[in-house]
Amino acid sequence: AQTVTQSQPEMSVQEAETVTLSCTYDTSESDYYLFWYKQPPSRQMILVIRQEAYKQQNATENRFSVNFQKAAKSFSLKISDSQLGDAAMYFCAYKGGAAGNKLTFGGGTRVLVKP
Amino acid sequence: AAGVIQSPRHLIKEKRETATLKCYPIPRHDTVYWYQQGPGQDPQFLISFYEKMQSDKGSIPDRFSAQQFSDYHSELNMSSLELGDSALYFCASSLGATGQNEQFFGPGTRLTVL
DSSP states (O other), rough: OEEEEEOSSOOOEEEOEEEEOOOOOHHHHHSSSEEEEETTTTTTOOEEEEEHHHHHHHHEEEEEEEEETTTTTTEEEOOOOGGGGGEEEEEEEESSSTTTTEEEOOOOEEEEEEO | OEEEEEEEEOOEEEEEOOOEEEEEOOOOOOEEEEEEEOSSSOEEEEEETEEEEEEESSSTTEEEEEEOTTOEEEEEEEESOGGGOOOOEEEEEEESSSSOOOOEOOOOEEEEEO
């Protein structure tokens, strides 16, 4: 079974600075997808960014970017120019390439943004 | 744009009672997933449906059952409720069941069992 590990329970960042969240995963599949979800206090699950394993280029969405290291099975998220609204729980998630596959989440990292 | 709708948003039940959670996927989405998120935990996959057929099953208790109807909405039925069933229940939907299809999450139903 696939597992996803987030080793940082909580990270703190100064407003306008950069923070990097770590995620490692374990899988024997060659075709899969990786995601970062944001869960603010409202508890809504919001997709931040996604990465297809077959793509070598790291995904970027505005201030959010990933560092995908397939051989190391590592998928970190970098938040640049942090804003107060970025404060939330962030979950790394894995999804296999086969049909109907569910998301497997990591334990989450809480991001605190200091003004 | 239309999003995933879940009802009710909040539900309070007593132990041993039953509960039914409903999920209305984004129009044209044919795949529905149910997740359970306990306090301070990550979401755990329960069950999924594609074209009204169960497509995958996770850590769903035998006391729970679910189905997807002809209009693609889904219901999660929970019986003999226990205190440990108190959680946020998410429904997500996608267009198609292949791995590349993004799952869109609903706002969740918060179930409290007293």
